[in-house]
Amino acid sequence: MVSTLAPFFIKYDYNSLMKKLLIFLILQTFLFANSSILIINSYHKGYEFSDSIINGIEKVIYPHSNIDVNILYMDSKRVTSKEYYDSLEKLYRVQLKNRKYDLIIAIDRFAYDFVLDIYKEFFKNEPILAVGIENFSFKKAKYYGVEDKVSALLEKRDLEGNVDIIRTIFPSIRKLYIINDKSLNAQHTEPLIEKLINDFKGKFDIEYIIEDNLEILKKKFSKKEENSAALFIRFYKNKDGKLYKNQEIADFIKNAQIPIFVTDSIFIKKGATGGKVIDLKDFGKLSGNMALDILNKKAHKVVTYKNLTYIFDSQKLSQFYLPVDGLSIPYKLINKRLTYYEKHRGFINFVFTISPLLLFLILGLIHNIYMRKQVEKDLRRRIEFDETLLNAIESPIFWQDSKGIVVDSNKTFCKLLGMKCDDLYGKKLEDFIENRNVEKIIKVIENYNLDSEENNEFNFVNSNKKKKIYLLKQERFKDEKTKSEGYVTIFTDITKEREITIEKQKNRQFVIQQSKLAEIGEVFSSIAHQWKSPLVEITAIAQELFYTKKCEEVKEDDSFVKDIMNQVSYMTNTINEFQRFIMPSNKKIDFNIKEAIERMLEIINHNIKYNSININLDIKDDTNLIVYGYKNEFMQSFLNIVNNAKDALLHNDYKNRKIEIKVFNEDNQLIITIKDNAGGINDKSMDKIFGAYYTTKEDGHGIGLYMTKVIIEDKMNGKISVENIDGGAMFTIKLEQNQ
Known part of the structure; x- marks a missing residue:
């Protein structure tokens, strides 16, 4: 019974529903047949407040294809002058001529006031819907004679x-x-x-x-x-x-x-x-529904949006x-922070739907991924090995493609430029031309390309202010697989080799100088032997004279002879001392600095006193005075400095000529300072004072202080410097000591 009657009832309900739907559509078409709405917007197109309201109205009205909508835009946010409204009225008079509307919708207060002003001239009995105004005045509507034609949707901000x-x-x-x-x-x-x-x-x-x-x-x-x-x-x-x-x-x-x-x-x-x-789009939809009610001849009403x-x-x-x-x-x-599931809900549902189909594909992919991982692992090991090997090379190396873009380099090259490798890769060296190191490298490569034989070596000062000498080599490469090509550039550090070469040159120069000193020593040795014989004769004569004189003159002659003997003895000792000094040292020895200084001062004592120069030697108590080096060469260096001070002091008043010598220990070193009060060294000469053949004297040769620096620094591993202090020049010698 049920199964027999069920199709009948279903058929009956379906037919009934279709009839009702058809009647509704016919009724709607009849009600809104050829209806026309004019929307006057207070503001320009693009003003979001009114655009949102109109968008809501359109969503309600547009499904009714038999309703025509025309929108006119005012610009009341920008212009509110009477001249503007007069011009607008003239424009609308042309636009609205011979046009009839079933409804006038005014968006916000400016459009509503404008519609009231022009209603009698432009319209007859068209109903008005005021949308978005905050207050409605029935008295005002009555004044314009539209109290029975106006509906309103008020926008009350809470x-x-x-x-x-x-x-x-x-x-x-x-x-x-x-x-x-x-x-x-x-x-x-x-x-x-x-x-x-x-x-x-x-x-x-x-x-x-x-x-x-x-x-x-x-x-x-x-x-x-x-x-x-x-x-x-x-x-x-x-x-x-x-x-x-x-x-x-x-x-x-x-x-x-x-x-x-x-x-x-x-x-x-x-x-x-x-x-x-207030949701403006929802506000607009409610306005659209009120417009449909007005077109449907429903009663006018003023509604507050709630x-x-x-x-x-x-x-x-x-x-x-x-x-x-x-x-x-x-x-x-x-703007809630969505959970992972909420963000990817569709994808997750999709995965669960097709998961059975993906199972076999996943298994195949796992195997493929495993094999690829093995290959990648081997490749990564190879890359890491190559990178480690490359970075272990002390010489800076980098690669450029055919366009000059840096492809790769070792860390030594990046350190040379003072840059991070990641900043360098993928760019040209010219992109970092403001970097002085990069600018230097670019010029070096350009010169190398002009003449690779002549310009393959250059000097470079690194970030530690140390001078380095590099040998440049550049080769072209081509990868047959990728068909890429470019250049690999290698900078080989040859600083140590050059230093060894320079050291050899200095040693050769020092040997030559020693040879010269030896020759001078031989000359003075010969002179010394020639002086000794006459001095001995003088001594013999003086003694004979002493013993042959008369007795009454014995005391006077005795005093005279003793003076002669003392002078002769002093001259002999002086010549012997100078002879020992002038002979070059053949090997390094441990010697006492105090003894060396005092011996040197004894040799030049007569010259110092003759020139009224006061020398003060101050040796601090408990000073370790033993150094390892060339004693005679040190004395020569000391003599050069004192002689220079003496020559400078000759320009001072003879009562104001001083040389102060101090000896003390500091940081496992023996420090010797020689200071004068001769006015100091001018700034122009300060940086050149130790240079070979540089002199400020008219009859100078420029060798003394140069040889002093060579002896102190190259032969005795010390340091020598000079500075102006307290109205004079002060030379400082620092010598290493064995503790």
């Missing part, structure tokens, strides 16, 4: 409701800023703001900001302010008539360091923390630590 929700989620609030501009629309909101201030007076501080400069607002809220928030109503136009773009306002709201709440949906998802807002929604931005709530979990009212969260 300021009090927003303040209540701010206090609920922000109980520690101490100050609330209310932001409004100086536009005509803002004036309609001011009574609500004044009421708000009075209602919450004493509960917390409310500051009403009527500003026309966005930069001032940005600066004001650029710093974090504890226990403060702001309620943004509107801010679009400054006092000069400039209309701020929504993006500019959104940037301000987003970057503000206090939470900013809003009253409509324009800046939701654009930086606002949230609020009790479908306000609590919306909050999850990320902004987190930024300012504002909780909404405890709210008892329904709310919507946007």
Whole structure:
């Protein structure tokens, strides 16, 4: 019985449903047949407030293909002068001539006021729907004679409701800023703001900001302010008539360091923390439904939009630590941090659906991946080995392709340039021309390419200020597999080899000098032998004279002979001492610095006294005076410095000629300072004073101080320097000592 009757009932219900649907479509077509709507927008196209409302209206109206919609745009945000409205009226007179509409929709107050002004001239009995105005005056409608033709959907921003929700989620609030501009629309909101201030007076501080400069607002809220928030109503136009773009306002709201709440949906998802807002698209849909009701000849009515929604931005709530979990009212969260599953829900569902088909494919891929991993592992080992080997090479190496782009290098090359390798790869050396090291390398390579035989060696000062000498070699390479080609450049450090060569040259020069000193020694040795014989004869004669004189003159002659003998003995000792000094040392020995200095001073004592020079030798107590080196050569070096001081002091007054010599230990070294008061060395000569053949004397040869530096530094592994101090020059000699 059931199975027999069931098809009948199903057929009956289906036929009944189709009939009702057909009747509805016919009725709709009849009701809205050839209907025409004129929408006059207060603002320009692109103004988000009115565009959102119109978008909502269109979503309701456009499915009815028999309703024609025409939209006219005013520009009341930018221009509000009487001349503008007069010009607009003339334009519309042409556009609307011989046009009849079934409904006039005015978006916001400027369009509504304009429609009332031109209604008698442009329209007859067309109904009016005012959308987005905040207050409706029946008296005003009656004044224009349209009280029975006007319907309205009022946009009432719930300021009090927003303040209540701010206090609920922000109980520690101490100050609330209310932001409004100086536009005509803002004036309609001011009574609500004044009421708000009075209602919450004493509960917390409310500051009403009527500003026309966005930069001032940005600066004001650029710093974090504890226990403060702001309620943004509107801010679009400054006092000069400039209309701020929504993006500019959104940037301000987003970057503000206090939470900013809003009253409509324009800046939701654009930086606002949230609020009790008017959803403008939903507002537009309700306006569209009211338009259909008017076209359907339903009664006119004035309705206040009450479908306000609590919306909050999850990320902004987190930024300012504002909780909404405890709210008892329904709310919507946007910009929530989605879980992994929520982000990839579709993909996960898809994978579960086709997983059986993928199983065999996965097994094959696993095997393929395993084999590839093995190959990659072997290749990685090879690459790591090559990289380790390359970086172990001390010589800087780098590769360039045919376009001059750096492909690879070792770490030594990057260190040479003072750059990170990752910054260098994939770019040309010319891209870093501001780097002095890179500029130097580029010039070296350019010179090498001009003449590889002549320009294959260059000097380079590294980051430690040490001079290096490199040998350049460049070769072309070509990879047959990739068909790529380029150049590999190698810089071989030959600094040590050059230093050895220079050392050999210095040694050769030192041997030559020793030879010269030996020759001089032989000459003076010969002179000494020639002097000794006559001196002996003088001694014999003096003694004979002493013994043959008369007795009464014995005492006088005795004194005279003794003086002669003392002088002769002194001259003999002096010549012997000078002979020992002038002979070159053949090998290094341990010798006493004090003894060497005093012997040298004895040799030149007569010359020093003759020139009225006062020499003071100060040796600090407990000083280790033993050094290892060439004694006679050290004495020669010491003599050169003292002689230079003596020559300089001859320009001083004879009563003011001093040389101070100090000897002391410091840091396992023996320090010797020789200081004069001859006025010092001029700056021009200071850097050249130890140079070969450099002299400031008219009859000088420029060899003395040069040989002094060679002996002290190259032969005795010491250091010598000079500086001007206290009105004179001071030479400092530092000699290493065995502890």
